[in-house]
Amino acid sequence: MSSSSAAPAAKPPMREALVAAAFQLFLERGYEQTTVDDIAALAGVGRRSFFRYFPSKEDVVFPDHERCLADMTAFLAAGGEEHEPVRRVCDAARLVLGMYAENPTFSVQRYRLTKQVPGLRAYELSVVWRYERALAEYLRGRFAGRPDGTLRADVVAAAVVAAHNNALRSWLRSDGLGDAGAAVDHALGYVQKAFGRGTEPGASxxxxxxxxxxxxxxxxxxxxxxxxxxxxxxxxxxxxxxxxxxxx
Amino acid sequence: MSSSSAAPAAKPPMREALVAAAFQLFLERGYEQTTVDDIAALAGVGRRSFFRYFPSKEDVVFPDHERCLADMTAFLAAGGEEHEPVRRVCDAARLVLGMYAENPTFSVQRYRLTKQVPGLRAYELSVVWRYERALAEYLRGRFAGRPDGTLRADVVAAAVVAAHNNALRSWLRSDGLGDAGAAVDHALGYVQKAFGRGTEPGASxxxxxxxxxxxxxxxxxxxxxxxxxxxxxxxxxxxxxxxxxxxx
Structure with missing residues (x-):
């Protein structure tokens, strides 16, 4: 994120203002009918200021994923041998949930928007893919030298992401009501039971x-x-x- | 696929000629430097003929996925209660492998191209997503009424796709040498052990x-x-x- 080095302690207000302006217009006019110029004008800045914060119109829809990906990578890198690997990636996935649960109204609005706009759906798939690769890379390191280490890593990472998203989407479909954390814990528990220590298919x-x-x-x-x-x-x-x- | 109703028994030669022309140019000049007009000209037809077979330049890179998705959906729909669900989706995934293994040289060329061109990577992610949804929809039907039916369906579908792709990519990285079928069988076996009948994590x-x-x-x-x-x-x-x- 280009802005993070400039103001690491808090989100710059301008960044938030651009996101708010963008969503106001997306909801009023629709995503396709809103231009970057429209968003910048409503936020009271010029087009160039918009692009200082976001590389494209799509990026303003997902303003926190880069930060969340960086947080996840740092969290995984900070883990030691004492952390059970499957539990660790489940905990890493909970960081993504935290980002959504922080602002339910915004998350629900974005969910509806993403369902309607194929370009945003494609963008979201690429973000999900990056989360999954971050988890898989960590697991590949932890499973290095084990039989089927990369296979196991890829399968567990995919299962964790699928479980997380199953619970997250149920919560978003319910308009952000209910306990997202409990739903995700339950879903991740299913994966931990299948793949956690002592329950690996390869285990005795x-x-x-x-x-x-x-x-x-x-x-x-x-x-x-x-x-x-x-x-x-x-x-x-x-x-x-x-x-x-x-x-x- | 618009052409499939016109000639269901075999691929029309024109379609194959366009794919061959496209890959010749992609390898010679690069993907970005090749236009639809270039492809059509080399195949000896006009631009409009190209678009009769492929909606976009990206689609010519993945000429068989629509057929394969249709085959997979039909295969799953033809399954009955007697088919163990996890085994059935593993067998469905093998249809995708069959498409790649049919033409190793082409599959390896495409793999290298896709790694280099971000737009193709995004296209491939959306295709993979559609396969995963097809498997998940089938499993949701089979697991309907079970506790955590949709969760289980989504997780198993993701695990099957990840296992399949882990083996497929190893094979593609090895230039299509070795036994792709055996590698995929082994990878899918891992998922069947984790989730197949009698080994569900939810089994009390x-x-x-x-x-x-x-x-x-x-x-x-x-x-x-x-x-x-x-x-x-x-x-x-x-x-x-x-x-x-x-x-x-």
Whole structure:
């Protein structure tokens, strides 16, 4: 965003004024019928001032995505080995939701506008693609060296974006009523269950754990609980069992 | 596709000639430096003939996607209740692969071109989006009435497309060498393992236990739960397990 280096602490009022003027005209006349000159005039500035803030008319419709993409990239880069990767990308996706939920009225207006204007739909697809690539790149780094690392990264990133957008769009369709955060948490929870640690499709079909029943007693009182997919190979089940029993 | 009703049995030679002329010029001069007039002239027809086959210069780069989308929609519509939904959308995605694998040289040329021209990248994103929506719409129908039906549909569709494209792009990057079909099968297998019948993240562990206790289900569908005292002899545990697995 060309303006961010000039005023990093807060959005410049002129930028906000241009966005407000643009949406006022889009709603009154329609997107196609509004020119950049119209927007600049309503905001009380010249055409060149508009282009100082936005490269094109389309960009004024999505004024916060560049900042949000930068925030997301920084958030992912700040993550360490201690962060479970799938959870981390889910948290990164929540930054996008935060941007929408910050201003429900504006988000709903934009959603309706985007549905009507094919050019804006295409723009939005390219933005969504950039979010998805940011998540996938992070996951590719975290999954490097694992079998199917890039496949897993791409699939999880796509699933996270799809889940996020499913919940976001439901919220936008409901005019921004209801709890967007809870809806997105639920949707992302579905993806975490499918792909989070210990539930990867490639993970062992067998789980075994030693459980101490009741009060601490002698070693012989512990119980081993083993859950296995019925089609798991027997050797795999026994191996898991031996580990849980502490006998190998 | 405007031409498909005129000649449904085979691609009209003129259409192929226009595609061949276009790619010859794109490779020689670059995409931006080639006009529709140039393409038409090389193919020996007028500008109007070009537009009879393709709405724009971008469309000549992706001459088969409309047909493939129609094939995919028809394939999904022809499916019945007996088709496991996740497998069905994986099979539908294989139709797209088939289109690419039919003509590796052309597919690799287009891949390189698309990477260089942002406008084509945007076009491709919109095509990918349409494939993903076709898969998601089918799954929404199949998952209707299930909890989180639309969420599940959108996530699975996105995962299938991401897996397909991960394998497809690896193949295109390797200049169309190697077995594209096997790579895509492997990638789609990963998604089927994550989301196919019996492995849904939403499947309750209580239900899984009831399946084991009740009537036998399909292979891989049920789960064996084993509880053992930790000091039980291993041979005794394995014997118990073999009985539960039905393997002795």
């Amino acid at each position: 079909p067998v789980r075994a754990a030693a459980v101490t029943a009741g009060e601490p007693a002698g070693p012989g009182e512990d119980v081993v609980v083993l859950v296995s997919r019925r089609d798991a190979p027997l050797w795999r089940v026994v191996q898991e069992l031996e580990t849980a029993l502490g006998r190998c | 562990p209580v239900r899984a236990a009831a399946v084991t206790a009740g009537e036998p289900a399909g292979p891989g569908e049920d789960v064996v739960v084993l509880v053992s005292r930790r000091d039980a002899p291993l041979w005794r545990v394995v014997q118990e397990l073999e009985t539960a697995l039905g393997r002795c």
